[in-house]
Amino acid sequence: MARKSRRELAAFDGDGGEIPVTVKDVAAKAGVSPITVSRAIHRPDLVSDATREHVLEVVRAMGYVPNILAGALATRKSRLVSILLPTIANSIYSTVVQSIMSRLAESGYQSLVGPTGYSPEQEEVLLDAILGRRPDGVVLTGTLHTAKIRARLAAVGIPVVEAWDLSDDRLDVQVGFSHERVGMAVADHFHAKGYRRWAVVGVDDPRAMRRCNALVERLETLGVQDVAREILPTEATWEVGRIGLANLLDTGRRPQLVFCSSDTVALGVLAEASSRGLNVPGDLAILGFGDTTNARFANPALSTVSINAEEMGQQVAEALLRRLDGLPSDQQIDTGFAIIERSST
Numbered sequence: 001m002a003r004k005s006r007r008e009l010a011a012f013d014g015d016g017g018e019i020p021v022t023v024k025d026v027a028a029k030a031g032v033s034p035i036t037v038s039r040a041i042h043r044p045d046l047v048s049d050a051t052r053e054h055v056l057e058v059v060r061a062m063g064y065v066p067n068i069l070a071g072a073l074a075t076r077k078s079r080l081v082s083i084l085l086p087t088i089a090n091s092i093y094s095t096v097v098q099s100i101m102s103r104l105a106e107s108g109y110q111s112l113v114g115p116t117g118y119s120p121e122q123e124e125v126l127l128d129a130i131l132g133r134r135p136d137g138v139v140l141t142g143t144l145h146t147a148k149i150r151a152r153l154a155a156v157g158i159p160v161v162e163a164w165d166l167s168d169d170r171l172d173v174q175v176g177f178s179h180e181r182v183g184m185a186v187a188d189h190f191h192a193k194g195y196r197r198w199a200v201v202g203v204d205d206p207r208a209m210r211r212c213n214a215l216v217e218r219l220e221t222l223g224v225q226d227v228a229r230e231i232l233p234t235e236a237t238w239e240v241g242r243i244g245l246a247n248l249l250d251t252g253r254r255p256q257l258v259f260c261s262s263d264t265v266a267l268g269v270l271a272e273a274s275s276r277g278l279n280v281p282g283d284l285a286i287l288g289f290g291d292t293t294n295a296r297f298a299n300p301a302l303s304t305v306s307i308n309a310e311e312m313g314q315q316v317a318e319a320l321l322r323r324l325d326g327l328p329s330d331q332q333i334d335t336g337f338a339i340i341e342r343s344s345t
Contacts, residue, residue, distance in 0.1 A: 084126055100314075286344040
């Protein structure tokens with residue numbers, strides 16, 4: 001009679017339950033060391049593509065489930081990163097987050113994503129819940145955080161990257177652009193083209209308001225007063241754009257140019273303008289923010305401000321990985337922006 005392996009002899013424990021596959025079992029089956037199995041799962045960048053694929057094939061075939069808790073206790077690393085963003089409905093944020101997650105996954109990190117709903121209080125709740133899972137690092141959107149969040153992160157002492165914004169009051173590393181510079185650049189660019197009657201349509205997002213306020217202040221220095229504002233306390237949707245422009249026109253305000261908090265809002269403005277028979281850009285010019293795919297294929301094509309969301313996500317991930325590896329990182333990384341003119345202006 002052939003001698004059976006330990007796995008075959010001990011397929012079940014004393015209570016009739018199946019004994020879980022161990023990392024040593026996988027290593028023996030794959031013909032590699034246990035540390036190679038661990039690296040193939042948690043640090044795929046440290047092994048060759050062929051070795052990684054071979055090990056993962058054995059992992060799938062044997063049904064091996066890594067004990068993340070045990071690994072975290074042994075290495076003091078959870079291989080988890082928390083990413084907090086205002087909303088998953090806005091494609092700009094989702095593009096940044098997807099770029100971050102993809103790069104982190106290449107280095108063996110998994111991501112926990114939580115939407116804050118633009119609320120600092122909700123950011124507090126989510127952060128407390130996520131810190132209980134012992135993430136190795138945290139990515140926050142923006143730089144406006146409560147005193148409790150700042151104190152909590154300082155006490156935990158893990159790497160933090162603030163995405164989207166640049167400010168003088170940083171927590172650790174910042175990757176993004178200056179919203180104030182966006183507002184000023186838009187004012188300068190389109191004032192030079194002759195636009196004198198302006199309006200802003202958007203949502204009550206702190207980042208959008210920074211752009212709006214900088215735009216208004218810059219226009220005042222250029223001699224343009226009374227910039228009309230339609231700011232709604234909700235998420236960015238086409239409806240916001242339609243309502244915003246309708247409110248402007250119904251109260252007798254006829255701007256030459258509407259600067260919107262996002263491309264989504266701008267598309268709503270475009271739809272409302274079309275429904276009223278307005279020519280764009282002859283009667284009304286429209287500028288969005290974000291350079292989304294829908295903006296490029298709108299009719300007319302939407303002018304916008306591009307912030308290169310995918311590149312920003314890559315830079316956020318790279319900065320965080322450097323901090324996680326104990327390497328120095330630039331304290332601020334400016335990913336910049338560009339005004340892209342299309343048919344709507």
